[in-house]
Amino acid sequence: MTLDWFGISVKTMKCSVMVLTIGALVLLSAVPLVSQAPFSSVYDAGRQVKLQGVVTRIDWVTPSAFFFIDVKDAKGGIANWAIDIGNPLELERDGWKRSALSIGDAVTIEGNPARNASTQAYAKSVALTRTSRRLFAPPARRTAVAAAPAPRWPDGQIRLGPPAGKTGYWGAPSSKVLFDSKAGKIPMNEDGLLSNIADADKVAPFLPWSKALYEYRQRNSLKDDPMARCMPPGGPRQFQTPNGFQFVEQRELGRILVFHGGGNRNWRVIYTDGRPVGTAAEAVPTYYGSSVGRWEKDTLIVESVGYNEKFWLSSGGLPYTDAVQLTERFTRTDVNTLRYEVTVNDPRTYSRAWTGSWTIQWVPDQDIQEYFCEDHADFIR
């Protein structure tokens, strides 16, 4: 017997084999990607590794560049290690190019090994073995260019984008984590992983269930982070991604577009045409919510509702529900500095509204570069 499916004839005797094969392929293709997993979930900062080997492959892709080296072990066997050297956009901004390294180079790397005992490591330094010349090092924090007043439109309103006739975008957030500003300093790493889990209470005014869920995520070293599966950085996290963002103010249309360098180059719309905010129950749930903005002096205040429940509010694993309302305040204090403040109001998750903030630095004379999370998922181990 023959089946005709979209013009393809298939013998039914072979059909079950076909179904199993295609089903397996489809299921395999749905395996979550791990290409922008938090550092803490992939690498063990408490262990060090030093490797010497010959470069066999270079993958200069976002969000992390990798090269591969063949490393001889004590018995003469060879293992191929994947070496993560961080975001190539940041490396390039700091003067490093792909051409700094060539296939066949003998290199020495020092760094942190992967948690899962695979042959993968994050390099803190890479040097040519023969000359000891250092090739890559963790990106240095860039010094800000001389501050000038915040640029303004002809009517005097602050411009959130580039000054007239110039280019640039917002990058380099001062913090990649979110916590209640009232808490003061809480020891945690850049991924939001607490140094001491007992500090969880200080991070935000949790309800019992949300505190337990936050601690669960922390204890798992943030390995379940939706961004590790290439999901968009919804909520405040969109302003903490490594590849920055840009405002495009369409004043004649009464809206501001926010283009994200991270989050798979998504964009968000903030309406400034005077429409009401609406309610969470009315909105179609999305990663970036339904946003309405207004200016109060030099600060853009944005009220948002209508978030889906598919992301974390921050890299540390802060939970929320679809009832959350965010109030964001954007203040460009000078040409180079944007102060971002967000108030989280979600009575289903937190016992009171709370506020976190950070600043973001302007990257002058450059454009956001191409970035797609999935790019190097094929070789992550």
Next chain:
Amino acid sequence: MRKGALCLVTFIVCLLSVGAGSAQEGHPLTGTWIGYWEPTGGPRNHLTIIMSWDGNKVTGAINPGPDAITLGNVTLDPEKWIVRIGAQRKDSSGKIFGIAAEGQLEDLASPHRKLTGTWLDGTIRGDFRLVRD
């Protein structure tokens, strides 16, 4: 002919299942849970439970539809991720039976997290197993 149709249906279900793994990072009980409860040696009874967290309590229904059973007291012990479900149902004669279930929430990070434990319907005791849809 039947075999061919079965193949096609299996294939389509396989394709559709790929898009069904949507994440849910909010309250762990919120959503639709599908499974069964089964008395020892007795017939398996289908369960569809809808749960929603309103900030104070979990509300919802068992087997939504004309014969839906409104959830009574539902509690989540976040220390051990133990869930307790209470409800009351009427039989065809109007007699009221209590329902009490206690289960362990597992695979918390998955959108298809599981809830398994013991189910008491009146005086009949059994096990239940639910998977978040």
